[in-house]
Every structure is written in structure tokens, then in C-alpha cells.
Amino acid sequence: MASSRVSRKVRRTLGVSLAALGLAAGANLATATPGSAAAAISCSGWGHSNNDSGAGYSTGTYALKTGPYAACGNTGQTYAGTYLYYHCYVVNDYGNTWTYARISGTSTEGWFSDDNLDDGGATAAC
DSSP, X not given: XXXXXXXXXXXXXXXXXXXXXXXXXXXXXXXXXXXXXXXXXXOSOOOOOOOOOOEEEBSSSEEXXXXXXXXXXXXXEEOTTOEEEEEEEEEOTTSOEEEEXXXXXXXXXXXXXXXXXXXXSOSSBO
């Protein structure tokens, strides 16, 4: 079971790395125009479904969010050791991975930064 988890995490990390490389390559081809601003974050419209059978623990006191960005609104609160059921993950416009999860024993769901999960989060994409 441990080797299966490691293999899934390696595949996921490789996929995220390749996606980020593709984004970086595309960014090098783009030209900036005077007065252009960074794209605004979007907290809504991020599709998610329960594609993942994994679960893990929050590593501290963090909020579940309405979208995969720290600036998005809160849907719930976790503390160190809070158990979460994973649904799937996305890579946001900054290249950070976020897992859509539900707090065990509740109906509270939201986006959670993979940096704040003990095992790196969901391994199935949304």
C-alpha cells in the first residue's frame, strides 16, 4: 500500500511539473503590453467531483475555501489533525495545487491548499 501511494504521488507530481513546464514555455512566447495587469483570480467556476478515494489530515489551523486561492472566501475551518476526504485536485493560475475535500463527520466542503495536507492531497484530477 505504501508503494502504491508513493507511485500515485510520483505520477501526480510529474503531471503537475509537466503542466507547469508547459505554462512556463507558453509564458515565454507571450509579450507583455504596457499597462497590462495580472489576471484576476476566480473563486467560482472551478469544477470538482468525487474522483478520489483518498483522505488525509490537516497540518494546522487552516480554512477551506470557495475556490483554489488563499484570497477566496472561507467555507469551513480545520485544525491540526482534522481528517478530510479528498474529491480531486486542480492546479490554479499560480501553479499551486489545491484539493477539493470534505471534513470528516460533516457536510463542510471546500478547496484546501495541498501545502497544508499531511500527504500532499488528492491524486485524481478534477
